[in-house]
Amino acid sequence: MRPPFELATMRYATTMTTTMTAPAMPMATSGSAFAGAGVTSVVNRTTRSRTASRRNGDDGMAALYSAPTLSKKNRMVVMQQECAAGVRELFDQAARDYDRVESLMAFGSGPRYRRDALVRAGLASGMRVLDVAIGTGLVAREALRVVGPGGAVVGIDVSAGMLGRAAASLPVRLVQARSEQLAFDRTTFDFVSLGYALRHLDQPAAFAEMLRVLRPGGIACVLEISAPTTSILRRALGLYIGRVGPLAARLIGSKKATRDLWRYFWYTIEHAVPPATVLENLSAAGFHGVRRRVTYGVFSEYTAVKPGVPAGA
DSSP, rough: OHHHHHEOOOHHHHHHHHHOOOOOOOOOOSSBBBOOOOHHHHHHHHHHOOOOHHTTTTTHHHHHHHHHHHHHHHHHHHHHIIIIIHHHHHHHHHHHHHHHHHHHHHTTTTHHHHHHHHHTTTTOOOOOEETTTTTTSSHHHHHHHHHHHTTTEEEEEHHHHHHHHHHOOOEEEEEEETTTOOOOOOOOOOEEEEEGGGGSSSSHHHHHHHHHHHHEEEEEEEEEEESSSSSSHHHHHHHHHIIIIOOOOOTTTOOOHHHHHHHHHHHHHTTBOHHHHHHHHEEEEETTEEEEEEEETTEEEEEEEEESTTTOO
């Protein structure tokens, strides 16, 4: 049966695996989503552990969190290496309960914040929007409210589970594809959004694609959670996302995958490249007017503009 969303063409579907590769020596890189160390020597061993644990009835993620031979940073890189299989599978399995847990964790404030952030970035009525890594549609839902009937929203994601949830509630076109290889022509969109998925992507490749599909003068808006710079706030956020998040998922009866996903979120936040690097990557991709707005030291809004004059301006 055909899923309620489009599969990208073979050109894109055949490349739906991670393009990130760990460096040979421990180092932080601007091209990677994480500032972690290379651990290629343990990837195969951890993959075997993950496969064995799946045969024993768990979802396989426990091996990534508990492998005694890996440091916290190295566990992050192993997750990155297994993105195409393990992480996408985790998002698929957690899709059903994701919105309920998110709403509980944000005390219902998420929709208003996301809508205001999009408007601050320049989203307006009648625009054509691409929501990259749409997930269950939390950002796209607010984009629809802003652009109105004269606009249009398209969403892409690698997770079939997340796309299925979005398709059930949003009147938007959905495409299953990687954020680093967008299955759209040049200058197709007025506005491209990326909500809370920057930590999972190859930034230079994703930003280059966002620039390509934007029209001249088009706007890119990236919403993300950033690790606080102060140790007290950092520990507090880690406790809330990494510990309270899984507990909230358990209380509402979510699957184990949902609890694992919230733990994974904190690892990706804690080890993400710093905001200054994100700004550098946007500029290096060719964007102008790159800036960051931060709220409570945690919620980052990156905005950037594609150079050029819009047609008909």
